[in-house]
Amino acid sequence: MAVGLTPAAGLLPVKGIRLASTSAGIYAREREDLALIEFAPNATVSAVFTRNDFCAAPVMIARRHLKRRRGHRFCLINAGNANAGTGSRGVEAALATCRELASLAGCETESILPFSTGVIGQDLPVTRITSALPGLLDRLAENNWTQCAGAIITTDTVTKGISKQVRLGGKKATITGIAKGSGMIRPDMATMLAFIGTDAAVDKKLLDRILDHAVASSFNRICVDGDMSTNDACVLMATGKAGNKIISDRQDENSRVLQDAVNEVCAYLATAIVRDGEGATKFITIQVEQGKTRRECLAVAYAVATSPLVKTALFASDPNWGRVLAAVGRAGLAGLDVNGVYIYINDCRIVAGGCRDPGYTEDAGRRVMKGADLLLRIMLARGKHRETVWTCDLSHEYVRINAEYRS
Amino acid sequence: MAVGLTPAAGLLPVKGIRLASTSAGIYAREREDLALIEFAPNATVSAVFTRNDFCAAPVMIARRHLKRRRGHRFCLINAGNANAGTGSRGVEAALATCRELASLAGCETESILPFSTGVIGQDLPVTRITSALPGLLDRLAENNWTQCAGAIITTDTVTKGISKQVRLGGKKATITGIAKGSGMIRPDMATMLAFIGTDAAVDKKLLDRILDHAVASSFNRICVDGDMSTNDACVLMATGKAGNKIISDRQDENSRVLQDAVNEVCAYLATAIVRDGEGATKFITIQVEQGKTRRECLAVAYAVATSPLVKTALFASDPNWGRVLAAVGRAGLAGLDVNGVYIYINDCRIVAGGCRDPGYTEDAGRRVMKGADLLLRIMLARGKHRETVWTCDLSHEYVRINAEYRS
Helix, strand or coil, rough: CCCCCCCCCCCCCCEEECCCCCCCCCCCCCCCCEEEEECCCEEEEEECCCCCCCCCHHHHHHHHHCCCCCCCEEEEEEEEEEECCHHHHHHHHHHHHHHHHHHHHHHCCHEEEEEEEEECCCCCCCHHHHHHHHHHHHHHHHHHHHHCCCCCEEEEEEEHHHEEEEECCCCEEEEEEEEEEECCCCCCCCCCEHHHEECCCCCHHHHHHHHHHHCCCCHHHCCCHHHHHCCEEEEECCCCCCCCCCCCCCCCHHHHHHHHHHHHHHHHHHHHHHHHCCCCCCCCEEEEECCCCCHHHHHHHHHHHCCCCHHHHCCCCCCEEEEEEHHHCCCCCCCCCHHHHHEEEEEEEEEEEEEECCCCCCCHHHHCCEEEEEEEEEEECCCEEEEEEEEEEHHHHHHHHHHHHCC | CCCCCCCCCCCCCCCCCEEEECCCCCCCCCCEEEEEEECCCCCCEEEEEECCCCCCHHHHHHHHCCCCCCCCEEEEEEEEECCCHHHHHHHHHHHHHHHHHHHHHHCCCCEEEEEEEECCCCCCCCCHHHHHHHHHCCCEECHHHHHHHCCCCCCCCEEEEEEEEEEEECCCEEEEEEEECCCCCCCCCCCEEEEECCCCECCHHHHHHHHHHHHHCCCCCCCCCCHHCCCCCEEECCCCCCCCCCEECCCCCHHHHHHHHHHHHHHHHHHHHHHCCCCCEEECEEEEEEEECHHCCCCCCHHHHCHHHHHHHHCCCCCCHHHHHHHHHCCCCCCCCCCCCCEECCEEEEECCCCEEECHHHHHHHHHHHCEEEEEHHHHHHHCCEEEEECCCCHHHHHHHCCCCCC
């Protein structure tokens, strides 16, 4: 029941990137649960990971392997098992899959970046994964993005992917990204993975920067830093096969074009995760305006976005604006003049000067809240800064999914 | 469906405090929704309030009236309407009820402390309240604590109250407290009110201190500072009618005895609120041990206590300890060695050295989680500090209650 989201389809191949996926039997039921992404020998890879102290074994290994700046060849991704909370046994298991793949593919173990998502605390079924590797290597093909989008999901109800094309110095470049994630309210399960490939030629340092910027305005606007899961990762691979002159200067017009395209891909994937939030029936854009700083805009946006009371009211299409006010009031803004606060849902003004707008009616509120796609605007009358955070409502279905997750 | 909680009964009268309650028609349905507490002319009153910037009109008025240190005579409490988010109109409404009561009782307006709880953002029905005041004044009696406990509740399923008796310098002193609150996970609705009376004779400054201490280890261990609702208040009244010599020195043995008793009353009422948490089917004591500081113990405890994923797993009696680990990992402890973390549910060790205890079985985990009263112990292996926080699970019923709250 994702909100206004259609499954990934028609994803464009990216020169220099081949993919394959299969059912390795990590899930008890029949479904694809293992994916392999191969990139050309000189590809550049950037990645950002969860900041959770309990990061999963594959996150530790991938981080370690990325200390080497070049020579990465594969992302190996499994669903159904997070390989988190598994201690040194988990690290050994992740390494074992890397070693086997390296041996089969004729590359170094450090060339492999492992990723896992699923239940925390169960041993990774190493043999099932390694047994499936020869078949995956045989079937690598550029046109498998859409299929792989289906192999990496867990509680997602819809596969998530998008492609964009831009011109870089006269050459056509493609950016294709896939993602998984649905363990929202705040992603605090082994939740979010995103893999974005481009054939653009980009310097490693600039690629890092492009990914950081894109994540800051997308994946980091659906999950507060501290709330990332044990496994969250976002990878950007650039193969350099588009034929453009390598981009290394961020003042370069081509850098801006690529940044914009990667931003768009990340924003699409991040909002897709929220739209497919567990049990979500509504998608809410929370826009906080007129803040003194961006930080305080974010504090307000997250206080509202994470309030179970606001989220259940949204589920009920109940314009219970008092709960929004209460959330704004506890965001910890020094010296907030509550009499300056205005709140809109779409074009309906519900709060003016810190209390109910005199022209507001419950009927008007209910009417505007019937929609599945809502814009909640909060004006603070303190400054010029603005921030946007995306969230979804809290429904019966959320509780059912998370209570029964392992049954 | 409160967890292990029986309704308030047999509450002991407190010399110098009289109470009355009635149905003033603030709720559409027939139920008591207005209470009056009168205390003797020379009583001493301390109170702590929400720190929410959007505090309700009655909170503003009560704070203002408490600036005067003496001469308070009444708490006037209504359920069904929070008088929050109502702007200057709401302040005028709260004042109007105080003025009318002062006029009827022959005291000053500043002698009245108003309290409201219920839906945010609707105008307070002033006339209904003032019309009920003469009847309330007529029926004031020392023995009405239990009845009043029923008049101040909102979504509570069980009334909450407790009495204790202690000896202070050879004199018997009584402490009786009542509370309301059920809008939990984190109380971020117009949620919690508590009124505690004692006939002990206590100096105002010491009474403030006793209340602060008691609240710190009780009501502030179920709600993080920043998450208090617009209306939260806890009031401690001391009438001095017990006949003890006035206590003013905190080194005094009698001060310690009274502090302990008030602590016990507050702890009982605070945990009663959690046991009656909306939709709660389990009551969980989260005890974080071996922290470097109390602050970091609290950070971990609240990260766990507020995680929707942990709470839904608790609801499902699912020992999904990975979710607990993930919550510990995002609590922001600098330099946490995850390999030192141990976690127990009751006497069952589920995590040892940062991953699943080798001797742990899912069966053992499920067995221990079947209980309605759970102790979740988290050991950090970093120091000697310890903190306790109380919470409840997140159930279908929570969503139903909060989605339908105003229907």
